[in-house]
Amino acid sequence: MPTPAIKICGISTSDALDAAIRAHAEYAGFVFFEKSPRHVTSAQAAALSQRAQGRIARVGLFVDADDATIGEALAAAQLDVLQLHGSETPERCAQLRARHGVEVWKALPVATAEDAARAHGYAQAIDRVLFDAKTPKGTLPGGMGLKFDWRLVANWKGPVAWGLAGGLTPDNAAEALARTGAPLLDTSSGVESAPGVKDADRIAAFCRAARA
Numbered sequence: 001m002p003t004p005a006i007k008i009c010g011i012s013t014s015d016a017l018d019a020a021i022r023a024h025a026e027y028a029g030f031v032f033f034e035k036s037p038r039h040v041t042s043a044q045a046a047a048l049s050q051r052a053q054g055r056i057a058r059v060g061l062f063v064d065a066d067d068a069t070i071g072e073a074l075a076a077a078q079l080d081v082l083q084l085h086g087s088e089t090p091e092r093c094a095q096l097r098a099r100h101g102v103e104v105w106k107a108l109p110v111a112t113a114e115d116a117a118r119a120h121g122y123a124q125a126i127d128r129v130l131f132d133a134k135t136p137k138g139t140l141p142g143g144m145g146l147k148f149d150w151r152l153v154a155n156w157k158g159p160v161a162w163g164l165a166g167g168l169t170p171d172n173a174a175e176a177l178a179r180t181g182a183p184l185l186d187t188s189s190g191v192e193s194a195p196g197v198k199d200a201d202r203i204a205a206f207c208r209a210a211r212a
């Protein structure tokens with residue numbers, strides 16, 4: 001089984017960032033979505049980004065954000081990747097990729113085979129698709145610790161790079177990898193002690209488990 005890349009999402013403190021770097025995660029995610037308990041301001045993201053420079057790639061997470069929000073975040077935090085976690089269309093993804101010259105990842109909520117197949121419509125517009133769990137109406141569109149049926153994306157052979165998210169923890173990371181062969185694992189609440197509070201030991205345990 002190839003070693004997956006790891007993204008620790010929802011980092012909002014230097015301690016959490018340092019823990020992800022120490023554990024050799026490849027990506028740190030910063031959430032630019034005010035309703036999230038993991039939300040960071042542009043000023044916080046700028047400081048974290050400076051600390052991350054050259055040590056871990058920086059992913060900015062947005063939910064149906066407007067141009068001004070994305071532009072301000074990019075200017076403040078020198079993001080390497082835009083992760084779009086709302087209802088962004090392929091056209092919107094392509095527009096942002098062309099305009100800003102950074103990678104664009106699209107998160108797709110998955111509950112059925114048809115949901116996963118939507119990735120094909122995005123293939124020309126994005127650099128990676130992230131298959132995540134569908135969350136209940138009226139809740140956050142991600143970061144809820146919910147899993148979906150991994151069989152829907154097991155050994156996915158689509159036209160674009162992909163990753164697995166949703167309910168991944170130190171306890172199930174190895175099984176998730178074995179069952180899906182995902183080239184990237186993305187976790188947020190699974191490495192927290194409370195919503196929005198990252199736990200350095202759980203970050204380390206997650207990375208160990210994913211690479212065991």
Ligand SMILES: O=C(O)c1ccccc1NCC(=O)[C@H](O)[C@H](O)COP(=O)(O)O
Binds near residue numbers: 009031038187189190
């Ligand atoms: O993390 C959030 O608060 C969040 C808010 C709004 C949209 C997406 C959000 N997180 C997305 C992620 O990248 C998570 O890593 C992914 O959904 C998995 O979350 P979890 O099930 O908690 O590991």
